[in-house]
Amino acid sequence: MARKLRGKGGEKAAERLREAGLRPTRQRLELAGLLFCDEDRHLSAESLHAEAQEAGIKVSLATVYNTLHQFTNAGLLRQVVVDAARSYFDTNIGDHQHFYCEGEGRLIDIPGDAIAVSGVPTPPRGTEIDRVDVVIRLRRA
């Protein structure tokens, strides 16, 4: 399994990590392979760990957490806080917002150019706006 790392896309992924200032270790490369195979993935640490297991990747849940946070800090992922019980991570790091289907625990992207927030007051002295997050919570009709 380990000798497949240099296979298709392996070097590209390694470069991507290196550019982000992260060493291209085996676990990171394998997790990156799962994460960035699709542009718009929403996943929790738990679900990524499960996927890794199924793919035969040997990695602990703790490392999955660490890796997700490292990727987030490096700007490769965006953390989406919608549920107090679980953290979600989004592979789409562009400007966009989310529908959240509470019952299903499912996130749906809303393009950033579709939605707009107006009337934001001036932030308190000594602070500035980092990001505006919009979560549209859905229920069964």
Place this chain on the structure above:
Amino acid sequence: MARKLRGKGGEKAAERLREAGLRPTRQRLELAGLLFCDEDRHLSAESLHAEAQEAGIKVSLATVYNTLHQFTNAGLLRQVVVDAARSYFDTNIGDHQHFYCEGEGRLIDIPGDAIAVSGVPTPPRGTEIDRVDVVIRLRRA
């Protein structure tokens, strides 16, 4: 301590709980007294528990959690999800949004009539919008 329950405001608070379908038990009345003494409080389970301890109220952290969720389900509180690590509850249940100061872990209300979200796409079939949450994340300038 228990005999003070009928004191000033005690009966009013009891009525409020009863109307919400919650029995006015000692713990609930005492926590309600802390919560609703001010219109715009933002607190975590932990901070409410600490406040209760200081006020000499004997209540376990588990009961604080249960009570906060019961109040939320009864419509007396609103849960604000801004941080994966901690749940916040807001005694202001009217239409409004929040600034969130990441470093301080502090929430600041934004009146609902100040801020507006436009361009919300039609929700997926079979669902409808429950609520639109806006969180404006702040960083030190």
Place this chain on the structure above:
DNA sequence: ATAGTTGCAAAAGTTTTGCATTGTA
């Protein structure tokens, strides 16, 4: 070589339940 970094086991939090106890009708 080696200095810095990583990955995991173990620990630390946070939050939820099971059930004896309590309060209400």
Place this chain on the structure above:
DNA sequence: TACAATGCAAAACTTTTGCAACTAT
């Protein structure tokens, strides 16, 4: 009295560290 509802101890989660092992230079 009986019955439903409560509050807490204990359990179950999720998430974070401390440190041995490893890696890229």
